[in-house]
Amino acid sequence: MTSLPVGALTDDPDVLAAYASDRASFCPSGRPSALVRARSVQDVVDTLKWAYDNRVPVVPQGARTGLSGGANAVDGCVLLNLEKMDRIVEIDVPEQIAVVQPGVINADLAAAVAEKGLYYPPDPGSRDISSIGGNVATNAGGMCCLKYGVTGDFVRALQVVLADGQVTRTGRRTAKGVAGYDLTRLFVGSEGTLGVVTEVTVALRPAAARPLTAVAFFDSAADAGRAVADYLGAGYRPAVLELMDRTSIDAVGKLQDLGFPADVGAVLIAQSDVGAEATEELKAYERSARACGATEVIVADDPAEGDLLMRGRRLAGLAFEEYPACLVEDVCVPRGRLADLIEGVERIAAEHDVLIACVGHAGDGNVHPTVLFDLDQAEAAERAFDAVMRLGLDLGGTITGEHGVGLLKREWLAEELDDAALWTHQQIKMALDPRGILNPGRVIDSVPGGRADADRRSS
Structure with missing residues (x-):
């Protein structure tokens, strides 16, 4: 009979409490029965075999930097943490790939x-603390995904x-390969509900040129949103195009x-990494920004100035944690509707009498409207959160561009997907996890009794 890996196992109550949740606010967290800090694939295999035989839920975890409750414990579960599987197995320079364990x-x-001399572009705001396994689980994006794509665009094999x-x-x-269904894409973004990733092969790029940075100042965030649509609509694809509104500027x-100027309403930060052509790309950015109401546009001659601006943008998440409480959104809309989203968020904030900061990857239409509030405003904050979710969908967008569904947005998934899509999700879940032990309650639940629970494991 398979047992849990003793050398990696703990049931110390204090340790369990420390690992019971990720960084999502207002997501429930249960009481786990044990924690396995896996150091090898065999530890993961033994844990899942034991849990499958005993019908015990398993919650896979990485660095627990998620913002949707996807790594939160459920009552009686085994937490399966992979942060100690942190080895870079191989960097193949001629093939431009790397093979890594999930805890890297x-x-x-x-x-x-x-x-x-190589470059791994996916760079979520949490890049200094988030793991590749967690990035794969949520198909994380980041600052550079406008030009280079999200995590899933770089995952070759699992x-x-x-x-x-x-x-x-x-x-x-290999760079190409279409034999059979694309199972890699299926597991990327599945948030630990279909399997536990224990190794990732990622594609790399040749190192990019040191980027030039420009910052445009606006009286309103909506004007900045219109500049995004104008600039990208002209055919440009900068490496970075990031938005910060007045509230997020104040927080950082x-x-x-x-x-920044004391009265600025919003800033839009652009970076170009195309070498000698970067100056022309940023001149085009300045034209679009001024056409849409920018009060000033500054191009940083010193790359270190650009680094400072980007560090400031990356501090937004940490700055929001200084407030008594926050609810982080992750809506993504067509770029042409970005200004409508920002104006709508401002109306929602006024209607519910809460503070909402708009910051995010404007070039992708992916904004993180973050509700900042005192604890006695919790009900109003949750109503505002729901209103922003509804607004994003009404504008033709999605409830999550990169943070995942997790627990926080599970009810909203049914609003975004049609009945046939929900049914398909359920069938996939039941096929790969017939006993419903993997991260139950996240993303989508399987339907008990939907088919026979045949044991697929060979004896």
């Missing part, structure tokens, strides 16, 4: 490949342990002096 930190991988302990490999190392300003 995003920024560490980027630094390691940069030493070999090693995955299925619910019953079987180990499978999906995808391939408490941690770092950004040097």
Whole structure:
């Protein structure tokens, strides 16, 4: 009989409490029965075989930096944490790929490949603390995904342990390959509900040129949103196009002096990494920004100034945590509706008498309207959160561009997907996790009794 891996196992109440949740606010967290800090694929296999045989829920975890409750414990579960599986297995320079374990930190991988003249573009705001496994689980985006794409665009292959302990490999190392269904894409973004990723093969790019940075100042965030549509509509694709509104500027300003004008309503930060052509790309950005109401546009001659601006933008999440409570949104709309989204969020904030900061990846139409509030405003904050979700869908967008559904947005998934799509999700879940043990209650629940629960594991 398979047992839990003793050397990696703990049931210490204090340790369990420390690992019971991610960084999502207002998501329930249950009482786990045990924690397995896996150090090997075999630890993962043994944990899942035992849990499958005993019908015990398993919650896979990485660095627990998620913002949707996807790594939160459920009562009686085993927490399966993979942060100690943190080895960069291989960097293949000629093939421009890297093979890594799921616990490798995003920024560490980027630094390691940069030493070999290569570039790993996906760079979520949490890149210094989030793991590649977690990035894969949510199909994380980041600052550079406008030009280069999100995590899933760089995942070539996976090693995955299925619910019953079987180990499978999906995808391939080659640049092309279409043999069979695209199972790699299926597991990317599945938030630990279909299998546990234990190895990731990612594509790399040649190192990009050191970017030039420009910042445009606006009286309103909606004007900045219109500038985004104008600039990208002209055919340009900068490496970065990031938005900060007045509220987010004020929040970050408490941690770092950004040097912005005192009365600025919003800033839009652009970066171009096309070498000698960067100056022309940023001149086009300035034309679009001024045509849409920018009061001033500054191009940073010193790359270090650009780095400072980007550090300020990356501090937004940390700055929001200084408030008594926050609810982080993750809506994504067509770029042509970005200004409508921002104006709608401002109306919602006024209607519910809460503070909402708009910050995010404007070039993708992916904004993180974050409700900042005192604890006695919790009900109003939740109503505002729902109103922003509805607004995003009404504008032809989605409830999540990169943070995932998790627990926070599970009810809203049914609003975005039609009945046939929900049914398809359920069938996939039941096929790969017939006993419903993998991250139950996240994304979508399987339907009990939908088909026979046959044991697929060979004896």
